[in-house]
Amino acid sequence: MSEIKHGSVAVVGGGIGGIQAALDLADSGFYVYLIEEGPAIGGRMAQLDKTFPTNDCAMCMLSPKLVEVGRHPNVQIITLASVESLEGRPGNFQMTIRQRPRYVDITRCIACGRCIASCVYQDTKFPSEFEVGLGKRKPVYIPFPQAVPLAAVVDPQTCIFFKSGRCPQNCLKACERGALDFTQTEKLFMLEVGAVIVAPGFDPYDARRVGEYGFGRYANVLTGPQFERLLSASGPTSGKVLRPSDGKAPKKIAFIQCVGSRDLRHQRYCSAVCCMYTTKEAIVAKEHDHQIEPTIFYIDLRAYGKGFENLVKRARAEHGVRYIRSMVSQVTEIPETKNLLIRYRDESGSLQEEEFDLVVLAVGMGPSAKGQELARRLGIELNEHGFAKTSAFNPVMSTREGVFVTGAFTGPKDIPETVVQASAAAAAVEALLAPVRGTRTHAKDYPEELVPDGTPRIGVFVCHCGSNIAGVVDVKSVAEYAKTLPGVVHAENVLYTCSQDNLKHMKEVIREKRLNRVVVASCTPRNLAALFQDTIREAGLNKFLFEMVNIREQCSWVHSDQPEQATEKAKRLVRMGVAKARELKPLSVQSVRVSPAALVLGGGLSGMIAALTLGDSGFETHLVERSAELGSDLESADVQGLKAKLLDAVRVHPKLRVHTNTTVREISGFVGNFSSVLRSPQGEERIQHGVVIVATEAYEHKPSGYLYGEDARVLTQRALEKALTPQASPGLFTVPPAAARCTVQAEPAEDEAHAPRAQGRGEGQLGKTIVMIQCVGRTERRPYCSRICCAEALKNALTLLEQDPDRQIYVLYREMISYGFFEDLYRRARDGGVVFIRYDEQSPPVVCKENDQLLVTVRDAHLRQELVIKPDLVVLSPGVVPDPYNEELSRLLKVPLDSHGFFVEAHIKLRPVDFASHGIFLCGGSHAPGTVPELIAKAQAAAGRAAIVLSRGQLEAGGIIASVDPEKCTACLTCLRECPFGAVFINEQGLAEIEAVKCQGCGICAADCPAKAIQLGQFEDAQELAMLEELFRPEQVALKALTPSPLPRRGEGERGRG
Amino acid sequence: MESNLQRALEAKKFVVTAECGPPKSADRRVIEEKAKLLKDWVDAVNVTDNQTAVTRMSSLAACAILKSWGLDPVFQITCRDRNRIALQSDILGAYALGIRNVLCLTGDHQSFGNHPQAKGVFDLDSVHLLETVKKMRDEGRFLSGDELTGERPAMFIGAVENPFAPPYEFRALRVKKKVEAGAQFIQTQIVYNIQRFREFIARVGDLGLLNKVYIIAGVSPIKTPGAARYMRDNVPGLDVPNEIVARMEAAGKGIEDKRARAEAWRQEGITICVEIIQQLKEIEGVSGVHIMAIEWEEAVPEIVQRAGLSS
């Protein structure tokens, strides 16, 4: 296709979704423009304290991604920018960008904060966007400490210079780098891109619009996002939970759910994440302050995702969080105390009033206002709720070809779903732009590495960082001191080590003085070490012959009140750095060729989607299915069209090889180079491949009890679905994937016995009175929510009503899990007269028979009385269980299963479709239950992640990894047993060896090796111990010889002393 | 035939044996007191050999004292403290002192006693010891094959078995091994769980052993509910059903006076013991009971009387 011209992509929106999509694309051979409205990327996730369900620190997870995308050679971040228009066609778009001035040159700004300190506004005055109004900022500010790009920004709305034109502009004078530039103006420019990914995210619902809760009027009513900032260690109260009105620690905190959600006056749909984020906030608040008594007011508790139920259990049991099922009608403030009075009906129906110190409103996710404007400019359609319109069968495709949408822009979503969709969108773009992969990216050329001779020749560069360091530390004397240290042949103090002119100077010094080690004493290595390493590499040095000493964040900035002490400390730190540098060794990085093929295990919906996505991206893919046919999980009538399309596409795809009736007997190797033996009735075949995708599905559980299997009028939702002629349009709802397989394969006789009879009755013959029972058999052994059953029941109930509006349908449920837009189904079912009866976990409904009349007895948890229904039909929702084949796959691939038999991903939030073992990815119902669109997105995402490996051709291995000295190894197996990544193996000599590609460089093995046979590059014992020995060495004690002798080594002892 | 016990068993009498623990002193009067107490009530008296590995007066010496008071002692001898040389030497000595019954045991592990630092010998195990005594008696040879140079120790040889420790199916087989090794009678671990004991006897019967060996069931009165609970929870190889614990607990309920309560407990303990004996009597293949009233020998006459066993 000649139209496919540009191997570059515009990603609009710099939240976690946009970042993930940008990284995936940039890592697989595309150049990315990451376009962000605000002054820094990071999005909503950067504002979170912790994330559910694991309560991991949000910033710890996000910050490395921010740095990675910020430094990526194939990502250009464009901040303060918005899309003006999009012309052209897929593969050849012209996007016009409008960029607002920052008034700060980010190539010069070093985020020292002097401009902020010198601003004419002495106090912070304006509400901080990042702190959601709880904290204040000045007109010139740094968005947040970990911001990328890390640079100041001037807000012309509040800056007095822009408002009045009369300002001494102290900031300009204070900036030592000349970074501030008030002459900057708005710019319009055009980008040529092959595709667009739109990820503008959501807007939290404006709590002011829910007037009865008094947000904006009562000081102690906060929103969930605001409370998140209160909990954050880096937030306005340093993580202390304090009331805005008086700064006192609140004791009783009320959380009110569904603020603006599930409400016809506001947003009709469910915001999908609030139940969990509130549960998390309640737990974290309690962890911060044990005095706090959290109470959560909710309608339905929607803990439907992986690990969610567990978090709620812990909240109740371990943290004593009180859950009250009640809609709060009103919040009023007690003027004297600023306490809040909450009026609600308790579960017995009586009106209660309770006083709280603080109220937190769980505001939902609204469609982003900017996103709506963006949609208009991009020419893509929105749905009735104001979110991006997508196809159920391609959840990341917008209504305009070549423009993809992801994350909360397509509907309320949590972080993992957003990350999944981001990877899915990246995969879709990769497939579209496969012909031009690698045409816009560039790799850097470096000179050949010099072979260092044995004697260390160290150069030390001590940074002033303007006055950031030099204002406290006597930088000159530190540099002078460095000159006296053994091995140092050059030391100097530099105004800005990171400046372009200094980097050039550094390279010259390296050449002139034949330096073979470089020490930079400046800021944190977390940001700039890679820059300096790159610089010495340009000068021909191995990049690992570098050590960075942090005398800014960890010295001058924390000891500014003790300049002399800080100077002495800087000397000690430099002495340590030099000591380590003396011991540094060059480390090699090897390239490993990648077998450019993929193995996809499981030929259901997910497997087919993953295989097709990889095939479209140009990679040979083996699709392996145990049974005789593909797609046997796609049973429901409303997905038959999709199934036929997929089967056709798979059949004719030139890159796909389908292996049915096939199992995997053996998988060996590692990322980039797997070798597997496939076994089929035709015999065995060995294939080579670079990646593995596990795409097995989940089954509908086979219920027991409830007269199932004993009476033909008791059937499962799946069987009912088959008996119904579908009326609804595809895409509105979903079916449980692979569910059919259980009934068709595992229990064919029984199921056939049901279905035909049910069908025999045909439309209208299913009976007038129908009872649906949710959460059938959900016990201690299967305590998770299967996520899809409620929507399925609602869909079937609506179909039944459409056939015959006189039907009486009862749905007996524990919690109605109609998250997101499924809430529409719930509302329509209620409006249509479906009776919903909630029962308690402890008293499940009973089905029995009396004179051939079915009887369902249920204790209504709300009315607190027993009801007896005489239905014509009983429909059970037994949930789904993972494929039992997973156990074998788990052993074959050495990947973990959780206690319920679902696969465990590398990281529930940020690597939802990766396994911890590199090169192995997962999707499908066996990862977690999901709807068809959810499973499709996950399959696309897994394919996209896998394509990153395949697209590279070569993998880099080595650098900071562990290696075994075969002379010392006693093959005790400690390392083999301890390695979290399975990187250790016993080689042909019977000794431990570490697979360079698998090693992640944690050093656990090196620390525990009883024979001291393992060392971790860049963190060798000799290097670490040299630092320790030098740290407190009194000046008078003679310096050690240039090459310090480590432990007398066995080899030396034996040979030397013999 | 000089063993009173053997005579009684062969005469199909439902025998009663009791246990006498030697003192942790050199005081022979303790033995004599117990001898007086038991003399008219039992067919033979077992003397324990440093039971639970706590050092006491030698079993051999105590047997000799009982013998002098006209009782028929059963010399318990364990492999824990003696190697094969000492074991055989003590058998010879016992016979010379007129002792005619020997019970061969492996012995409790030293770690449970008052010298946990001791070196356990365990040169032979109980089966080997049975073989050894039998060989000395029947072949006139020591274990090594070396010949005895005169009178042989014509002992009535006994062994023990615990029906209440796993593997349960193997316990009857182990009886078989012991019978083959030379055991003529078996004294069992204390019976509280009659059901399991019946299963054990049935298995022993299935192996055709019931006409080859006399089974004497162990019984023991419980003094307090605490003791019952302790035995239930802490003593490996004892199987005390909850209902027995419950009965003991119920017996003292509502009785304020300490002494009266203790007395009620004792009475209930004896009643339970008597009931168990009565059930054991009904089991075919059980030839008698061995009453282990540890440090409560005065209960023995009452038990024997109430169980209708008095001779």
Added chain:
Amino acid sequence: MIVADQKPIEEILQMLEPYRKVLFLGCQSCVAVCMAGGEKEVGLLAAAVRLARKQQGRPIEITEGAVKRQCDDEFNEPWAQTIQQHEAVLSLACGVGVNKLSERFDVPILPALNTRFFGEVERQGVWAEVCAGCGNCILHLTGGICPIARCAKNLLNGPCGGVRADGTCEVSRNGPRPCAWVMIYERLGKLSQRQNIENIFAAKDWSSDRHGGPRKRVREDMLLET
């Protein structure tokens, strides 16, 4: 593998009391594998001893080293000169290493380890005694489970009455362990070899064990002298 434990630091310090210059010599074989005497432990122990002595105000000079196998002279020989330059050697080998060094050198050789038993690695960090080196193996009859090593009473015709209801032994140092005879019984059941233990095992000939006196093994054909 020979399993050893490091002696309590107090005992080691007491042993080293008279000395100011000591060689700490580890062994990179069994005791390295069981994490008692390899190079890593040498480093740790040396650092600990130096610290303790510094705290006592009586610094000690320690040279650290490790040899492949202390039970072979040839591996120790390269250290001869170093050994003689020290007042004492603290050996982090099993007792064999200490004996070996003592035979060869006129310097006090001190044991840093308590040599315990022949063991298996049950799981990382747990070693269990499974062979007693009695010199007369009957494992082919007992399903590969040694009653001599794994039964507290070395019973050949077990199990005794001290088996708990869950099949563990009443003698339970370091936590409950399964009764060897219950294990043998179950294992033989799986192998359909229960008949192996239905007959009486003969009393054991302990002369092949260390009870028969210090043992020696000679392979005539491998002797180098004529």
Added chain:
Amino acid sequence: MTNDEPKIVAFCCHYCAFAAADLAGVLRLKYPPNVHIIRLPCTGKLDALYLLKAFEAGADGVIVAGCLEGSCHFISGNLRAKKRVLVVKSLLPRLGIEPERLEFFNLSSAQGDRFAQIAREMTERIKSLSPMRGEESESKSGVDAL
């Protein structure tokens, strides 16, 4: 380094505690300058030997700071480190060194204030102990000059 201020080494995980220390700097929080950070790729790399060597080298206190439990970048490194620290902590009193001189902390990269607080608290804690014997003798001999 003043003689009366205890000398402290803090072994910090690159992903959390080291980043938290950076954040403490960004927030300009203050803590005593005698706290020195050594960066590890993960506390899983922390060899127990480093702890003893730190004391040998003259440290009065040692901090080990790894990620929150369950948040280790390398799955289990922080748990391994915690166990090693516990073992050395139990060894210290037997060498004549107060175990309070060594402590393991879990913290996240967002806890800049907590890092500063730990640094201050450890300094105060060690100040409250009597000086290390080795140090005493060194000071007496007048060697300690810095």
